[in-house]
Amino acid sequence: MIDATRRTLLKGSLAAGSVGVAVGLLSPRLALADWNEAAFHAKDIPTALTGLMGSDAPETSDRIKIKAPDIAENGAVVPVTVETDLEGVTSIAIIASKNQTPLIASFDFSGSAIPFVSTRIKMAETADVVAVVKVGDKLYQNAKSVKVTIGGCGG
Amino acid sequence: MSDIKIRATLSGEETTVKCLMSHPMETGLRKDSKTGELVPAHFIEEVVCKYKDEVIMTANWSGGVSKNPYLSFKFKGGAAGDPITVTWKDNKGETQSASDQIKG
Structure with a gap:
């Protein structure tokens, strides 16, 4: 709870304009974990990846395991699990390649985290679910095709 | 009062x-x-997951994550009774936080 209050206070002081002072005192990771608007609004995967991870040329690796259904009856709820045994993973991104804005989520790991994440995503149509894993400065990816019977992004 | 449900279980050296x-x-x-009008965007942008005071994972999301989001992650260590805290913030600036104890 103490920490939550601290965060709120710091955000408040940032907003108030005392940016110079506040930034110097903070660990940049926590304070500047701003939502990456450019990457999340990108309409294609290279733009999204460059915006998010600084490169758009991941190497394919079968050490990244993607668990997702072969056929998803409801595109609004597609369970996806990404796991890897690569060492030193700092983040994992999940992409639905044919969605209007393909980048769905990115997960940054720290401390004693294990490179594993599971969530549920929306898919507009049959497409590849791509997982991109960042290790140091290098990017690795793997993909799994998911057939969508009813799209989950329309009305 | 919070609508975040958390379940943390310890198995061997891993906490899920x-x-x-x-x-x-x-x-x-x-x-x-x-x-026929567009429904305005309203989605969670950031989720911070903490073990005690240590940030384990920060998730950044678009609206492409399903309604009533589910999230699972793992880390090494942890002991029964230790607190896990999950906090989210959405694009309208609303925020919610909840914590629960690890079950052994």
């Missing part, structure tokens, strides 16, 4: 955390079926 949040997760691209 599963959580469920209540949120509409509107992309801003969906049309209302009655009025």
Whole structure:
């Protein structure tokens, strides 16, 4: 709870304009974990990846395991699990390649985290679910095709 | 009062955390079926997951994550009774936080 209050206070002081002072005192990771608007609004995967991870040329690796259904009856709820045994993973991104804005989520790991994440995503149509894993400065990816019977992004 | 449900279980050296949040997760691209107007975007942008005071994972999301989001992650270590805290913030600036103890 103490920490939550601290965060709120710091955000408040940032907003108030005392940016110079506040930034110097903070660990940049926590304070500047701003939502990456450019990457999340990108309409294609290279733009999204460059915006998010600084490169758009991941190497394919079968050490990244993607668990997702072969056929998803409801595109609004597609369970996806990404796991890897690569060492030193700092983040994992999940992409639905044919969605209007393909980048769905990115997960940054720290401390004693294990490179594993599971969530549920929306898919507009049959497409590849791509997982991109960042290790140091290098990017690795793997993909799994998911057939969508009813799209989950329309009305 | 919070709508975040957290379940953290310790198995061997790994703690697995599963959580469920209540949120509409509107992309801003969906049309209302009655009025035909776009439903404004309203989704969780950031989720911070903590073990004690240590940040384990920060998730950044678009509206492409399903309604009432489910999130699971794992970390090494942890002991029964230790606190896990999950906090989210959405694009309208609303925020919610919840914590629970690890079950052994």
